[in-house]
């Protein structure tokens with residue numbers, strides 16, 4: 001539970017790398033997420049190349065933090081494997097798992113939205129040479145945080161209802 005409440009979006013990073021075993025744990029956690037009918041339609045593209053980071057920043061205005069971070073993980077879904085229309089939900093569950101796993105290993109991370117921005121997703125799919133059936137969903141930036149602000153406290157009893165909505 002602490003990890004869930006400690007997670008926050010990090011947009012300032014040090015240049016420190018992500019340890020290989022930590023990256024593997026984060027990716028393993030991502031693949032452990034639920035998928036509708038266990039379709040396992042989600043995959044990850046790990047991007048460390050700085051030149052590619054620059055190209056991604058050029059097509060994703062809200063992902064400029066990628067220029068500081070050591071790596072980004074593109075979460076993608078295979079539309080040929082997905083069950084019915086559940087591909088976005090499957091990819092979202094995997095994305096959250098990546099964020100939580102990164103937090104648990106002492107890294108900062110941020111979910112940069114790709115789906116359902118048509119222009120952005122098409123640009124990223126072209127840049128990273130994704131085949132037609134593989135759809136870009138989110139870009140998760142990971143690295144050592146250079147941000148000491150505490151996470152937001154979002155608890156709000158007004159948002160909780162019981163039994164019927166009244």
Ligand SMILES: Cc1cc2nc3c(=O)[nH]c(=O)nc-3n(C[C@H](O)[C@H](O)[C@H](O)COP(=O)(O)O)c2cc1C
Nearest residue numbers: 007008009010011062063110111112113114151152
């Ligand atoms: C679907 C989605 C898309 C997002 N896209 C971006 C983004 O492109 N760039 C960014 O800096 N943060 C992005 N975020 C992070 C949100 O801005 C962030 O979660 C929100 O401000 C709450 O802050 P917190 O994550 O620190 O709790 C996105 C989050 C979600 C769920």
